[in-house]
Amino acid sequence: MVLGLVLSFVVGLLVGGLAIHVGASLIVGSSTYGKALVTAAIAWFAWGVVSLLVGWIPLLGPLVGLLVYVGVINVQYDGGWLNAGAIAFVAWLTSLLVLALLQFLSLGVRIVGVPGV
Template sequence: MGLITGLITFVVGVLVGGIGIYVGAELVGGGSSYEKAVTAAIVGSLVWALVGTFFGWIPLLGPALTFVAYLGVLNVMYDGGWVEAAAIAVVAWLTLVVVFTLLGPLGVGVFSGVGVPGV
């Protein structure tokens, strides 16, 4: 994959991840902006990558620390606390699973949801 293709994939992935986080924040927190959701996707993916790089190799503890760090980003960016941050993450993940499931059979080239773990 070339540099331009990689950059386009990343940008589209961040925009798609932002959709999931936006829907999660709207349903859980009652208000958000898409720009804030995209920022959360970018910061969340960077934190996930950094913490995962340094601690992800530790069995059981590494993935847990990585996920808690990601939830920390959502907790800081959105009001409501840790429970709401976890709910935003779950709704974002479910939203993107539904979107990718619906677009897959239509032959639409689906990217990943950068900033939403597991998608």
């Protein structure tokens, strides 16, 4: 059971990193997969802390979580808040597509590092 959780986390982090990499490559024109993995891991941790602290507050909790997530991307990639938001949106879309493919293949994986997926 623990091995399954660890494997699911690792696969989810790899997919989340891929999604952020795709978003950053399309929006700012440059990204490395390693940087995207680090961004996904930091974003996952930050989202978790925010969810723990204020996630229970309706509307405010998810909104603050999303702001922190986009803020992590903003710190990691050049281009400002608008580009960071666009990267987050493309990462979200990419994650949904990959998740749909994984579900089609009957692999129950949760995406790590991209909220709302």
